[in-house]
Amino acid sequence: MSVEIDIQHDFKSFQLDVQISAPPGITALFGRSGSGKTSIINSVAGLLHPDEGKISIDGTPLFDRAAGVNLPVHHRRLGYVFQDARLFPHLTVRQNLTFGRWFAPERAPQAELDRVVEMLGIGHLLSRRPGALSGGEKSRVALGRALLSSPRLILADEPLAALDEARKAEIIPYFERLRDEARVPILYVSHSPAEVARLATTVVALDAGHVVAQGPAAEVLGDPEVMPLGPRGAGAVIGARVAAHHQDGLSELQAGGVPLFLPRVAATVGTTLRLRIAAQDVLLSRARPEGLSALNILPGRIDSIRHGAGPGAMVALDTPAGRVLARVTQRSVGALGLSEGAECFAIVKTVSIAPDDVSG
Amino acid sequence: MDWLGPAEWEAVRLSLRVAAVAVAASLPLGIFVAYALARWRFPGHGLLNGLVHLPLILPPVVTGYLLLLGFGPQGPVGGVLEAVGLPVAFRWTGAALAAAIMAFPLMVRAIRLSIEAVDPGLERAAATLGASRGWVFLTVTLPLTLPGIIAGAILAFAKAMGEFGATITFVSNIPGETRTVPSAIYAFLQVPGGEDAAVRLVLVSVGVAMAALILSEWLARAAARRVGHS
Numbered sequence: 001m002s003v004e005i006d007i008q009h010d011f012k013s014f015q016l017d018v019q020i021s022a023p024p025g026i027t028a029l030f031g032r033s034g035s036g037k038t039s040i041i042n043s044v045a046g047l048l049h050p051d052e053g054k055i056s057i058d059g060t061p062l063f064d065r066a067a068g069v070n071l072p073v074h075h076r077r078l079g080y081v082f083q084d085a086r087l088f089p090h091l092t093v094r095q096n097l098t099f100g101r102w103f104a105p106e107r108a109p110q111a112e113l114d115r116v117v118e119m120l121g122i123g124h125l126l127s128r129r130p131g132a133l134s135g136g137e138k139s140r141v142a143l144g145r146a147l148l149s150s151p152r153l154i155l156a157d158e159p160l161a162a163l164d165e166a167r168k169a170e171i172i173p174y175f176e177r178l179r180d181e182a183r184v185p186i187l188y189v190s191h192s193p194a195e196v197a198r199l200a201t202t203v204v205a206l207d208a209g210h211v212v213a214q215g216p217a218a219e220v221l222g223d224p225e226v227m228p229l230g231p232r233g234a235g236a237v238i239g240a241r242v243a244a245h246h247q248d249g250l251s252e253l254q255a256g257g258v259p260l261f262l263p264r265v266a267a268t269v270g271t272t273l274r275l276r277i278a279a280q281d282v283l284l285s286r287a288r289p290e291g292l293s294a295l296n297i298l299p300g301r302i303d304s305i306r307h308g309a310g311p312g313a314m315v316a317l318d319t320p321a322g323r324v325l326a327r328v329t330q331r332s333v334g335a336l337g338l339s340e341g342a343e344c345f346a347i348v349k350t351v352s353i354a355p356d357d358v359s360g
Numbered sequence: 361m362d363w364l365g366p367a368e369w370e371a372v373r374l375s376l377r378v379a380a381v382a383v384a385a386s387l388p389l390g391i392f393v394a395y396a397l398a399r400w401r402f403p404g405h406g407l408l409n410g411l412v413h414l415p416l417i418l419p420p421v422v423t424g425y426l427l428l429l430g431f432g433p434q435g436p437v438g439g440v441l442e443a444v445g446l447p448v449a450f451r452w453t454g455a456a457l458a459a460a461i462m463a464f465p466l467m468v469r470a471i472r473l474s475i476e477a478v479d480p481g482l483e484r485a486a487a488t489l490g491a492s493r494g495w496v497f498l499t500v501t502l503p504l505t506l507p508g509i510i511a512g513a514i515l516a517f518a519k520a521m522g523e524f525g526a527t528i529t530f531v532s533n534i535p536g537e538t539r540t541v542p543s544a545i546y547a548f549l550q551v552p553g554g555e556d557a558a559v560r561l562v563l564v565s566v567g568v569a570m571a572a573l574i575l576s577e578w579l580a581r582a583a584a585r586r587v588g589h590s
Contacts, residue, residue, distance in 0.1 A: 074490050077490065080485065088485075099491075099499075103489065103491050104490060146489075
C-alpha cells in the first residue's frame with residue numbers, strides 16, 4: 001500500500017504546495033510548527049479541502065479537485081491518532097475502542113480487539129472512562145481505537161507531543177511494532193528529531209509549506225542541505241549491530257566494521273539498532289586522535305561542507321558506518337584545512353548518545 | 361391530596377397537560393434550532409437567534425395577540441388548522457402552543473450552551489472513525505448534550521406551567537379548557553373569598569418552579585462534569 005499526495009492550498013499566512021509519496025512503514029512529516037504538516041494529514045483525512053490537487057491510496061482517489069472527487073471523512077477509512085487523544089468522555093475504554101467497528105465495512109473480528117488490547121497493554125482499563133486515565137494510557141487507547149477501525153492508512157499528528165519523556169518512551173515501542181508489522185502505511189507528523197530518527201522509514205522534510213527533501217530516513221537526515229529544524233536539530237542516523245555488553249556498563253556495537261561504545265542498551269547481542277548522532281555532538285580531527293577520552297572514532301572522507309549564515313558549518317562525512325554530520329565552526333574548517341574529499345576522523349563521546357537516540 | 365378543591369385540581373391537571381404537550385412537541389425543534397445556532401453559520405443566523413429570543417423580550421400580551429392574529433379562526437395558519445381538525449383558538453391546544461412559544465427561548469438557550477460545550481474535535485474524531493453526520497450526532501453530540509437537553513426541557517416545562525399573559529390573550533380563561541394554574545389564580549383573585557384557593561395554587565406554582573430550578577441546576581452540573589473530562 002502506498003499513498004500519493006499532490007496538493008496545493010492557499011492559507012492566508014503561507015502557501016502549501018507538496019508532492020509526497022508515502023510507501024509502507026512510517027513516513028514522517030518533519031518540520032517546524034507552521035510548516036504545513038498537520039494541514040497535509042488533515043487534507044488526507046478529509047478535514048481540510050485543498051484548493052487544488054489529488055490524494056490517493058493505492059491508486060484509489062480520496063480527493064481529486066479536477067475530477068470532482070471528494071470522499072467524505074467517514075468514507076475514507078483512515079485511523080487518525082490526534083495529539084490530544086480525543087477519546088469520547090461518555091464512553092468506556094472498551095466502547096471507545098470498538099467505536100469504529102460499528103461503521104467499518106468488514107467488522108474486525110473479536111480476535112483483532114484482543115490482539116490490539118494485548119499489544120497495547122490496556123486490558124485492565126477496558127471498563128474505565130477516559131477521565132480516569134493517565135496521559136500515556138489515553139495515548140495508547142487512542143492508538144488502539146484508530147487501529148480497530150480497519151484503516152487503510154494511519155495518520156498520527158504528533159501523538160507524543162503532549163507526553164513527558166517517560167510516557168513517550170512508553171508509547172514509542174508500539175509505533176515501532178506497527179512500523180515493523182507494516183500492515184498499513186503510517187503518516188506521522190513530528191517536530192522531534194529524536195522521534196523521527198527512531199521511527200521513520202521515510203522522511204519528508206517540510207519548510208513553509210514546501211517539501212525540502214524526501215526519501216529514506218538515513219539519507220534525508222544525513223543530508224547537510226536539509227535541516228528543517230536548523231543546525232541544532234540536525235543529526236544523522238546510522239545502523240549498528242550489538243556486539244557485546246561489557247562489565248563496565250557499556251555496550252559495544254559494530255557499524256560497518258567500526259566499534260562504537262554506548263551506555264548499556266537494552267537490546268540483546270546480535271540485534272541491529274538505529275543510532276541518531278546529533279551533529280553538534282561530533283568533533284572532527286585531521287589525525288587519528290591519541291590520548292583522548294572519547295571512545296568512538298570514525299574514520300571518513302568529507303563529502304560536503306555547508307557554510308551557513310552564522311559562524312557554523314555543517315560537514316557531511318562518509319564513514320564505513322554510514323553518513324555522519326558534524327557541526328563545527330567555520331574557523332575550524334579553515335584552521336584544519338577541511339575540504340571536500342579530505343580524510344578526517346569524527347569523534348563522538350559515548351555519553352552523548354542518549355537512550356532516546358537508540359532504537360530497534 | 362384533598363387540600364385542593366375540584367376547580368383547583370382541574371387547573372393543576374390542565375396546566376400539567378398543557379406544559380407536558382408544549383415541551384414534548386417543541387423539544388425536537390428546540391434541539392434542531394439549538395444545534396443550528398451552535399454549529400452552523402448561515403445567512404439569517406442572527407435573525408433566527410433574534411426570532412427565538414423575541415418572546416423573552418416582548419410583552420406576553422403582544423405575543424398572545426400576534427398568536428391570535430395568526431392562529432385565530434380568521435388567521436392564515438388558524439384557518440388551515442381548523443380545516444384539518446386541529447383548532448387551537450380558545451382550546452387547550454392553543455394554550456399549549458402559547459406556552460411552547462413562550463418557553464422556547466429558555467429551552468433553546470440551555471441546549472445550545474451544552475452543544476457549544478461539546479468539543480468539535482470529538483465530532484471530527486468520530487467522523488474519522490467512519491461515523492456519518494447523523495451517527496456522529498446520535499453517538500457523540502447527543503449523549504454529551506443530554507443533561508443540557510433535560511435541563512432545558514425542565515426549565516421550559518416550569519415556564520410553560522406558569523405562562524399567563526400570552527395564554528389569556530390568545531385562548532382566554534375558560535374553566536376546564538384554558539384555565540391553567542396562573543389563569544385560575546387570577547380568576548380566584550377577582551371574586552370575593554377566592555384568596556384561599558389562590559394561595560393554595562400559588563404554593564403549587566412555587567413548588568413546581570423551585571423543583572424545576574434545582575433539578576435543572578443539578579443536571580447542568582452533571583453535564584459540565586461529563587463534557588469536562590475528555
